[in-house]
Amino acid sequence: MLYQYFNEYLICNARSPLISEGLLREELMLYNISADKWELLTQEFTDITGKHLGSEDEIGILSGGQKVILMCLLALYSPAKKILFIDLWRSLDDRNRERIVKLLELYSKDKEIKQEIIVDET
Numbered sequence: 632m633l634y635q636y637f638n639e640y641l642i643c644n645a646r647s648p649l650i651s652e653g654l655l656r657e658e659l660m661l662y663n664i665s666a667d668k669w670e671l672l673t674q675e676f677t678d679i680t681g682k683h684l685g686s687e688d689e690i691g692i693l694s695g696g697q698k699v700i701l702m703c704l705l706a707l708y709s710p711a712k713k714i715l716f717i718d719l720w721r722s723l724d725d726r727n728r729e730r731i732v733k734l735l736e737l738y739s740k741d742k743e744i745k746q747e748i749i750v751d752e753t
Contacts (some may be wrong), residue, residue, distance in 0.1 A: 632689070637707055638690065639711060639713050639738060640711070640713040640714060640715075641706055641711035641713065641714045641715070642715045642717065643702050643703070643705075643706045643714065643715070643716050643719075643723040643724065644692065644717040644718065645702065645716070645717060645718040645719050645720070646698045646717070646718055646721060646740050646749075648695075648698040648699045648701070648702035649690055649691075649701065649702060650691075651690070652690065652691030653686055653689065653690070653691070654686070654688065654689060654690070655673075655684055655685065655687070655688050655689075655690050655701075656686040656687060657670075658690060658701075658705060659705070661689050661710070662705045662709040663705070663709055663710055664705065664708050664709055670706050671708070672704050672708045673685065673686070675700060675704055676700065677705055679700055679727065679730050680697050680700060680727075684701075688736060694722075695721075695722035696722040696723050696724065696727060698722070699719070699721060699722050699723055700723070700727060700731070703716070703719065703731055703734065703735075704734075707734060707735075707738045707742070711743065712740070712741075712742055712743065713743040713744075713745075714742055714744050714745070715741070715745045715746070715747060716744070716746045716747070717746075717747050717748075718747075718748055719731065719746055719750055720732070742751040743747070
């Protein structure tokens with residue numbers, strides 16, 4: 632299933648939301664987020680979670696829900712024009728789900744955003 636999206640989409644799986652467990656700066660670079668967008672992204676993360684996160688902070692200490700929110704923001708702030716979120720609602724409470732839905736609606740004006748749920752049959 633994912634092979635049909637592999638070459639065109641930034642694929643973000645909430646089961647493993649972050650690429651690294653190191654510094655936020657490293658994750659920002661992996662998503663190719665320009666320095667001028669770092670501050671906007673971290674401010675939006677603070678607005679949603681109430682937690683300040685600077686570019687030199689360790690992201691491995693975040694809760695599961697905070698990691699999913701960060702993954703979502705990283706994807707939305709990235710230059711990717713097409714994003715596929717897998718199991719996006721994993722680890723998010725109702726309040727954060729509503730906030731993410733609003734963000735997806737806002738960003739879907741400029742990006743093609745898809746969502747998939749993968750059923751674990753094991």
